Amino acid sequence: NKRAIILYLPNNNLLKLAIVIKRITTPFFQKYTKTAIKMAKLSILLLVALIAIASAFTPSPVRIASLTNTAASTSTIPTTSLAMAEDMSWEGEYPPSKVLGPLMSKMPSGALGLISLVCATACVASIAGSRELIQEPGAFESGAWVKWYYILGSFGGPLAWGTHVAAWIQRKNGM
Numbered sequence: 001n002k003r004a005i006i007l008y009l010p011n012n013n014l015l016k017l018a019i020v021i022k023r024i025t026t027p028f029f030q031k032y033t034k035t036a037i038k039m040a041k042l043s044i045l046l047l048v049a050l051i052a053i054a055s056a057f058t059p060s061p062v063r064i065a066s067l068t069n070t071a072a073s074t075s076t077i078p079t080t081s082l083a084m085a086e087d088m089s090w091e092g093e094y095p096p097s098k099v100l101g102p103l104m105s106k107m108p109s110g111a112l113g114l115i116s117l118v119c120a121t122a123c124v125a126s127i128a129g130s131r132e133l134i135q136e137p138g139a140f141e142s143g144a145w146v147k148w149y150y151i152l153g154s155f156g157g158p159l160a161w162g163t164h165v166a167a168w169i170q171r172k173n174g175m
Contacts (some may be wrong), residue, residue: 038083094168097169100166103134104163104166107170108170109167109168112163112164112167112170113164114165115163116160116161118156119157119159119160123153123154123157123160125153126149126153127150129150130146133145133147133150143173
């Protein structure tokens with residue numbers, strides 16, 4: 001207990017101890033205060049980006065014409081892009097190729113499987129590279145183990161999963 005130690009120290013030594021603690025902790029707090037400010041700015045940036053992305057997916061309001069106004073009731077009602085979307089439901093074990101979109105629905109299963117393998121390899125290589133860098137002395141404290149190309153390679157995992165599912169769909173559909 002720190003209070004018990006301080007109570008047993010004479011007044012002169014207590015002042016020296018307070019000065020030593022202040023000298024030791026001041027650079028520590030100054031360093032992490034700057035880091036905290038940077039992280040706060042990053043958090044605000046990510047929050048703004050998340051709000052912007054979420055607002056992109058909100059449907060625009062559809063205006064309904066008044067029934068009392070005959071001229072307005074004959075006009076067309078604008079539709080949203082969601083109302084124009086094609087029905088993607090299916091019955092059976094696997095979906096049709098059209099659920100993969102305009103690009104991947106035309107790709108053969110082998111090509112999608114190869115893309116999946118490349119993405120998985122990139123993910124494994126980035127994880128292995130980060131693992132090697134994090135074991136270097138002082139790398140974890142300084143953040144030297146965080147490299148942009150390892151972050152980019154880590155996206156290979158979800159992409160590998162998605163492309164292997166697309167390859168499975170294409171294989172079931174005979175492509």
